[in-house]
Amino acid sequence: MALPAAQYNYGEITESRPGRVMVELHDEAILALSDVLDAIGAQDIETRFNETAAAMQAVTALYTMLDHVNGGELAANLGRIYSTVLANLGRISFTNDPSLASESVELLTPLRDAFDDLDRREHGEQENLDHARNIVSGARAMSLPTEASGA
Numbered sequence: 001m002a003l004p005a006a007q008y009n010y011g012e013i014t015e016s017r018p019g020r021v022m023v024e025l026h027d028e029a030i031l032a033l034s035d036v037l038d039a040i041g042a043q044d045i046e047t048r049f050n051e052t053a054a055a056m057q058a059v060t061a062l063y064t065m066l067d068h069v070n071g072g073e074l075a076a077n078l079g080r081i082y083s084t085v086l087a088n089l090g091r092i093s094f095t096n097d098p099s100l101a102s103e104s105v106e107l108l109t110p111l112r113d114a115f116d117d118l119d120r121r122e123h124g125e126q127e128n129l130d131h132a133r134n135i136v137s138g139a140r141a142m143s144l145p146t147e148a149s150g151a
Contacts, residue, residue: 017119017123018065019115019116019118019119019122020119021065022062022065022115022119023112023115023116023119025058025059025061025062025065026058026062026108026109026111026112026115027112028054028055028058029055029058029059029062029085029104029108030105030108030109030112032051032052032054032055032058033051033055033101033104033105033108034105035047035051035054036048036051036052036055036092036098036101037098037101037102037105039051040092040096040097040098040101041098048092048093048096049093052089052092052093055085055089055104056086056089056090059082059085059086059089059108060086062078062082063079063082063083063086066078066079066082078111081107081108081111084104084107085104085107085108088100088101088103088104089104
């Protein structure tokens with residue numbers, strides 16, 4: 001099974017509209033995680049494995065797109081969130097725990113919405129930058145207890 005992110009060339013798009021790529025990668029991860037939840041409920045190990053791998057690939061792409069040199073605190077915060085999600089994805093295969101997938105969706109959804117708001121604003125489609133920044137700050141706060149508990 002080919003994973004969605006593996007078939008997509010993000011190089012050209014990231015140069016022209018990097019915010020939209022961030023939204024699409026979040027969408028891929030969230031959709032795959034939704035499929036993981038369905039597969040866990042159906043006890044479909046193969047689909048759970050494939051969709052977990054697809055989510056992991058999308059989140060890894062998000063993490064590697066971060067500019068840790070110039071991104072400052074925002075890149076560091078996003079890096080912690082993506083690391084938490086990647087750790088959750090790794091544990092899903094061993095525990096088959098749907099709460100790990102649900103937590104990951106809860107972490108990624110506000111980030112997806114924030115990147116969507118930023119991208120739309122940048123392209124004159126929406127004026128909601130403060131709201132997007134609040135969502136990113138809130139997502140960081142949501143990830144902190146998970147890290148403190150050994151994630």
